[in-house]
Amino acid sequence: MTQADTAAGSPAPAAKLTLPTLTTMVVGSMVGAGVFSLPQRFGQETGVAGALIAWTVAGTGMLMLAFVFQRLALRRPDLDAGVYAYAKAGFGEYLGFFSAFGYWASACVGNVTYWVLIMSTIGAVAPALGDGDTVLAVVLSSVGLWAFFLLISRGVKEAAAINRIVTVAKVVPILVFVLIALFCLKPQVFADNFAGADYAGSLFEQVKGTMLATVFVFLGVEGASVYSRHAKRREDVGRATVLGFLSVFAVFASVTIVSYGILPMGEIAELRQPSMAGVLEAAVGNWGQVFVSVGLIVSVLGAYLAWTLMAAEVLFVAAKDDDMPRFLRRATKADVPVPALVMTTVLTQIVLVVTLFSDDAFNFALDLTSALTLIPFLLAAAFAVKVARSGGAGRADLPIALVATLYTAFLLYAAGPRFLLVSFIIYAPASVLFVMARREQGRRLFSPAELVILAVSVVGAVLGVVALAVGWISL
Numbered sequence: 001m002t003q004a005d006t007a008a009g010s011p012a013p014a015a016k017l018t019l020p021t022l023t024t025m026v027v028g029s030m031v032g033a034g035v036f037s038l039p040q041r042f043g044q045e046t047g048v049a050g051a052l053i054a055w056t057v058a059g060t061g062m063l064m065l066a067f068v069f070q071r072l073a074l075r076r077p078d079l080d081a082g083v084y085a086y087a088k089a090g091f092g093e094y095l096g097f098f099s100a101f102g103y104w105a106s107a108c109v110g111n112v113t114y115w116v117l118i119m120s121t122i123g124a125v126a127p128a129l130g131d132g133d134t135v136l137a138v139v140l141s142s143v144g145l146w147a148f149f150l151l152i153s154r155g156v157k158e159a160a161a162i163n164r165i166v167t168v169a170k171v172v173p174i175l176v177f178v179l180i181a182l183f184c185l186k187p188q189v190f191a192d193n194f195a196g197a198d199y200a201g202s203l204f205e206q207v208k209g210t211m212l213a214t215v216f217v218f219l220g221v222e223g224a225s226v227y228s229r230h231a232k233r234r235e236d237v238g239r240a241t242v243l244g245f246l247s248v249f250a251v252f253a254s255v256t257i258v259s260y261g262i263l264p265m266g267e268i269a270e271l272r273q274p275s276m277a278g279v280l281e282a283a284v285g286n287w288g289q290v291f292v293s294v295g296l297i298v299s300v301l302g303a304y305l306a307w308t309l310m311a312a313e314v315l316f317v318a319a320k321d322d323d324m325p326r327f328l329r330r331a332t333k334a335d336v337p338v339p340a341l342v343m344t345t346v347l348t349q350i351v352l353v354v355t356l357f358s359d360d361a362f363n364f365a366l367d368l369t370s371a372l373t374l375i376p377f378l379l380a381a382a383f384a385v386k387v388a389r390s391g392g393a394g395r396a397d398l399p400i401a402l403v404a405t406l407y408t409a410f411l412l413y414a415a416g417p418r419f420l421l422v423s424f425i426i427y428a429p430a431s432v433l434f435v436m437a438r439r440e441q442g443r444r445l446f447s448p449a450e451l452v453i454l455a456v457s458v459v460g461a462v463l464g465v466v467a468l469a470v471g472w473i474s475l
Contacts, residue, residue, distance in 0.1 A: 173295025343395025
């Protein structure tokens with residue numbers, strides 16, 4: 001079969017991935033930029049007590065969400081590209097489309113955080129790169145962005161193999177950080193940080209302030225579900241999801257908590273990103289910063305690889321299901337959906353340029369990534385509630401789905417209006433793709449219910465633009 005034949009609509013059989021490979025894709029997706037930013041993000045918001053509560057809430061909520069993806073993979077094995085497919089099956093084509101687009105857009109914005117953090121890390125020794133948001137930093141990030149496009153376009157099997165190797169390489173420095181910080185922990189500093197600083201506000205506000213950061217580091221828990229069509233055995237999708245989650249939860253929480261024993265909370269809050277490097281430098285000297293910086297670059301590049309694969313996969317499967325324009329369903333002989341990969345790379349490039357106008361490029365991109373993901377997560381959890389209530393599910397399925405739904409709804413509240421309005425600015429124009437797909441099929445563009453959803457998204461986008469223009473919200 002020639003590449004032209006494949007592009008015409010007869011793609012090669014999907015590459016089959018084993019349980020260990022799927023698990024490393026989940027771990028590789030979660031262990032990225034977020035873990036290296038945790039000390040500073042938590043230091044800005046809360047002390048030890050608030051951090052313990054926040055990780056308990058986030059750990060419970062995200063574990064329930066992981067169980068949701070595990071159970072849906074078993075209950076509905078007919079649905080591929082989980083997050084998007086679940087929203088469509090539960091709530092119709094238009095919300096399914098929005099879920100696919102939102103999940104894809106969040107992956108693209110998340111990829112921006114990786115480049116910003118790499119440049120900020122190098123910026124510690126090359127001031128021209130600043131905090132990763134200078135013109136030179138954006139130019140160098142753009143070169144890396146398109147270099148990865150060329151790598152991934154060679155084939156899914158090659159990229160997955162690289163991701164498996166990188167996942168092992170990047171977990172080691174993080175574990176070493178935790179062990180060294182434990183050894184160097186100062187009990188008095190830890191005790192002084194327990195209640196939090198005066199600027200942190202009430203305990204509830206402290207916990208609420210950490211929620212988007214915890215969402216960001218757990219993004220990727222659904223990685224095996226998104227890539228389900230490549231699984232050698234369907235049950236491996238759920239197993240990989242839970243194994244991946246449990247593998248990283250303790251690490252994330254440990255990185256946060258041990259940092260409170262090295263520096264006062266106020267000093268942690270002022271560290272430049274990656275703040276983990278600043279914490280280890282305070283503990284052991286300059287070599288600690290270099291050690292974490294090298295580990296970060298390996299980690300972030302691996303996570304970037306995994307997220308780019310997942311983003312393109314969502315567009316590709318949505319197009320195969322006629323929910324995206326047909327040009328996005330084309331794949332090469334090497335099983336690479338190149339048009340979807342091009343769109344992913346282009347949106348990431350656009351957001352990279354936007355960071356030049358942001359006051360805090362890294363934290364803005366991180367929070368926006370989390371906010372964009374919340375609607376797809378909420379729809380998937382709500383679909384799990386519908387499946388559990390329809391009969392034939394296990395006794396634990398309904399409570400798990402309800403907790404996951406309540407947790408994601410709380411996250412939307414914690415995100416606040418700023419990021420929801422900016423999310424609408426991204427969501428609303430996406431309807432053009434939906435219209436293209438409907439026209440290709442000769443179908444009615446919108447049903448009455450879909451018109452209501454369209455109106456809400458457009459009004460939200462207009463409010464977002466107005467809010468940015470008059471200064472009610474800022475990037």
